[in-house]
Each structure stands twice: as structure tokens, then as C-alpha cells.
Amino acid sequence: xxxxxxxxxxxxxxxxxxxxxxxxxxxxxxxxxxxxxxxxxxxxxxxxxxxxxxxxxxxxxxxxxxxxxxxxxxxxxxxxxxxxxxxxxxxxxxxxxxxxxxxxxxxxxxxxxxxxxxxxxxxxxxxxxxxxxxxxxxxxxxxxxxxxxxxxxxxxxxxxxxxxxxxxxxxxxxxxxxxxxxxxxxxxxxxxxxxxxxxxxxxxxxxxxxxxxxxxxxxxxxxxxxxxxxxxxxxxxxxxxxxxxxxxxxxxxxxxxxxxxxxxxxxxxxxxxxxxxxxxxxxxxxxxxxxxxxxxxxxxxxxxxxxxxxxxxxxxxxxxxxxxxxxxxxxxxxxxxxxxxxxxxxxxxxxxxxxxxxxxxxxxxxxxxxxxxxxxxxxxxxxxxxxxxxx
Numbered sequence: 001x002x003x004x005x006x007x008x009x010x011x012x013x014x015x016x017x018x019x020x021x022x023x024x025x026x027x028x029x030x031x032x033x034x035x036x037x038x039x040x041x042x043x044x045x046x047x048x049x050x051x052x053x054x055x056x057x058x059x060x061x062x063x064x065x066x067x068x069x070x071x072x073x074x075x076x077x078x079x080x081x082x083x084x085x086x087x088x089x090x091x092x093x094x095x096x097x098x099x100x101x102x103x104x105x106x107x108x109x110x111x112x113x114x115x116x117x118x119x120x121x122x123x124x125x126x127x128x129x130x131x132x133x134x135x136x137x138x139x140x141x142x143x144x145x146x147x148x149x150x151x152x153x154x155x156x157x158x159x160x161x162x163x164x165x166x167x168x169x170x171x172x173x174x175x176x177x178x179x180x181x182x183x184x185x186x187x188x189x190x191x192x193x194x195x196x197x198x199x200x201x202x203x204x205x206x207x208x209x210x211x212x213x214x215x216x217x218x219x220x221x222x223x224x225x226x227x228x229x230x231x232x233x234x235x236x237x238x239x240x241x242x243x244x245x246x247x248x249x250x251x252x253x254x255x256x257x258x259x260x261x262x263x264x265x266x267x268x269x270x271x272x273x274x275x276x277x278x279x280x281x282x283x284x285x286x287x288x289x290x291x292x293x294x295x296x297x298x299x300x301x302x303x304x305x306x307x308x309x310x311x312x313x314x315x316x317x318x319x320x321x322x323x324x325x326x327x328x329x330x331x332x333x334x335x336x337x338x339x340x341x342x343x344x345x346x347x348x349x350x351x352x353x354x355x356x357x358x359x360x361x362x363x364x365x366x367x368x369x370x371x372x373x374x375x376x377x378x379x380x381x382x383x384x385x386x387x388x389x390x391x
Contacts, residue, residue: 061088
């Protein structure tokens, strides 16, 4: 047995105790330390405000920066914004951009396999935090698949000064602000340790909870799930089933009302040219994917259904499928026709856009009717299967 294999076997199932101590002390100090401090010293308005501001900034550094900009290249921006997001992301102390993006890209390309760094198939705890504290997942781990990022000035600077940036931005600056109003320890606890605990475990819940609970609207075969609840603590990252299906989209919460401040900020900055080349899935592709996901589940049900149920529903299901495919074909052709007309840049573009939205609304209504029929069919089949099993 060669030395490399022997070391790999020795490390299997062992833990990085330095990481365990760090990830234990941070929330203990953050939660219990802050609680004790509040009990004896009370609360002043500056500390919760600082907590929220630094939580928002470090959280956006991860969502807008590490995740959507660097890992998935879902949009582009200027070097100034890249530097800002690098600094804010470093304050989250979730590793360097290169290491974070390397792990995340592997997670998508090798999802739910042995190569997936935080595969949910190894359990909730492993996906949440276990993969971080196990040997073989530390800074010395091989970074791969991120050659496109290595030349960026912000990333090169971070690789040299990562911990310095994170400690100064996440601990020293809040403590210095605390000196101004006479409570440096309170500022350190609230905006340093408690804030970091929230950022860490909110991010970890995307890897664990969002692969365990929630809806699988876009891909029933993926363990990833959409959780509006997790999105409230991760600035929009909880819509994970959608993200795993369309990882290059700058949006995670694709519906206009979905809580996704990262999406809103990226889009808002695009109006003044700070962000550009925003990638997003076309509406008809999203609708087609949602309906195809339902149809897949329906036809899977037929495989285990009785001949009686197949006779009752299969013919109708096939007709609905054919009708939906024809509608999607027409929708796609319509989009191409309008795209060609709009590319000419005439004064009638505003009128064309109104007509385009009306056409989209029409197709969406027809497809929604088919979707309801499919859902009703599945509900009836499940009910009749239950009744047959009881007889």
C-alpha cells in the first residue's frame, strides 16, 4: 500500500480538532457570551444595529460574491465591486474564494456522489458541518476547477491576507466602534461572535436543511429543495431546488415576490451599469421544466398502477402531455419572433413589449390549466390507490 493511500485510510472518519474547537467556541461565545453580557450590561441600540449591518454585509459577500458572482458567474461587475464583495465575504470566515468556489462547483457537478464535499447522502450532520471538521477538508485540500478566478486582483490579494481581512473587518472594526460609545466588549460579542455564528449556520443550513426539507418543484430527482424559511436567513439562497436546476441564473427566488435581496440588488445595480450580463432562464423554459417535472411524477405513478387506473387516466395524461409540448413549441417560436423584432430597436419597442407580455400571459394561463389537470389526476390516482389497498 503506498503512503498516500495509507494516509487517506488513516484520516477516514477522523476529525480536525482545531476546526472543531473554533466552530464550537464561536457560537458558544456568540450565543451564551452575548446572553450573559446582556443580562449584566443590558442592550444599547448600537449593538443590534451593528449586528444586522455586518450580518447583511458578510452575508451578501457570500451570496452575491462567493456564490453568484465567483462560483457561478451569473453576472459580471467591475473590480471595485469584486473587491468589496471579497472583503465582505472574508468577514464571514468561510474560507477563501478559491477554496469555497472549488468545493461548491464540485458540489454541483458531483452532487450526491462520494466526490460531493457536503453530500446529503452521508447524513444531515455531515452536510451541515461534519464535512468541514473532518480531516481532508481543510485549507490544504486540493483546490480545483477555478482557474478562471485565479487572475482576479481581489482574489490574489485575499489568498495572501485572508485571515487578516476577516479578523479586522469582522472583529477589530466592530470593537473599535464599540470604544466610541463605551462598550467595546458588547460590540465584539454582538457584531463579532454572534453575527458570525448566524452567518455560519445560516449558510450551513443551505447544505443540510435545503437538501432535506421543502419543495422539489423543478427537479424531483434532486435532493435539493426550495425553502422560503431558509431564504430569510440567507438573503435569498433558500430556493435551492431551482438553483440546482438552473445554477447559472443570477436569481434564486425566481418569483417576483420571493425574498431574494441578492437578486434585487444585482438587478438594481444593473440599471446604472454597475452589474451587467445578468444570466437568467427564459420564462417558458422555467414553465416547461415545472410541468415536465410533474409529468415525470405522473408517468412514474403509472408504472406501479393497476391496469384499471392506467385505462382510466393514461390516455388523458398522454393527450395533456402532447398538448403541453405543442404549446411550449408555439411559445418558443413566439419568443424568437419577438426577439428578432425587438433587436431592430425601433420606436415601437414599447408596444412590442406590451404585446409580448400579453402573449406570455396567454400561454402561461393555458399551461397552468394543464398543470392543474395533472395535479388533480395525481391526487385522484393516489386516493384510489389508497382505497384499493384498504379493500
